[in-house]
């Protein structure tokens with residue numbers, strides 16, 4: 001398997017209105033792990049999502065949705081607990097608001113055994129996230145175990161969510177995973193404040209490398225990506241401009257999933273980051289986490305090179 005993603009797919013109820021007023025929601029499917037695995041599969045890499053869904057209609061639909069996007073669903077198993085869901089809307093300031101309905105969900109019951117039963121240890125790239133680690137203590141163990149047992153490259157997206165965890169716990173997981181990571185992809189701002197106490201991207205980069213990650217790609221939205229490696233090289237990769245921004249949800253996951261797919265297909269780090277920035281820009285054109293998935297042709301047209 002080229003890419004294995006571990007985490008929780010979610011049913012998504014989204015609206016452009018504010019959550020305290022909206023009465024019509026669009027139903028779709030998201031969650032950081034699903035968004036990333038769909039993006040990885042779209043690169044032409046083989047990509048599996050390792051998770052559990054509930055024995056309910058939404059669980060079945062999530063599996064169908066992932067399969068429809070080319071994700072290998074053999075390790076999306078049915079377990080106790082319900083399928084997780086979230087509502088996405090605008091908050092009063094105009095930025096996005098999330099409400100989670102995922103406590104005790106089937107995916108939150110994953111444990112290190114789910115990793116051992118999956119192709120994660122042998123995969124070319126294993127993509128892990130702070131959201132997955134924050135779901136429950138057993139999920140945190142699964143993330144730590146997946147990082148420690150991966151023979152391929154580990155990519156870690158801290159994806160800090162204050163509604164799921166606190167900075168101290170999130171930093172603990174990051175410190176445990178970073179020494180195993182080929183690449184850490186923190187957002188700045190976003191992950192940077194809670195995890196590193198700074199919104200200076202160069203400091204965030206230094207901190208990630210200081211924790212032992214072989215490379216770090218600090219994502220800065222419209223400011224692009226700051227990519228640095230242990231040999232001291234630092235490169236600024238500009239963002240790909242896009243005019244029609246509908247919704248930013250899932251842009252970070254599209255970045256991570258796409259770069260994981262390109263890395264697994266033999267691209268170097270710089271190419272993979274460039275591909276990720278193109279996929280992130282295209283994802284801004286769709287509503288929700290999977291509303292607009294970039295094709296390889298679109299990515300190649302934007303960055304002028306192929307994996």
Ligand SMILES: O=C(O)C(=O)C[C@H](O)[C@H](O)COP(=O)(O)O
Pocket residue numbers: 010030031032033035086098131159161248249250251252253254289
């Ligand atoms: O918050 C969670 O747990 C989710 O999984 C919901 C969203 O789909 C992702 O969070 C989007 O993540 P970004 O790519 O950073 O926009």
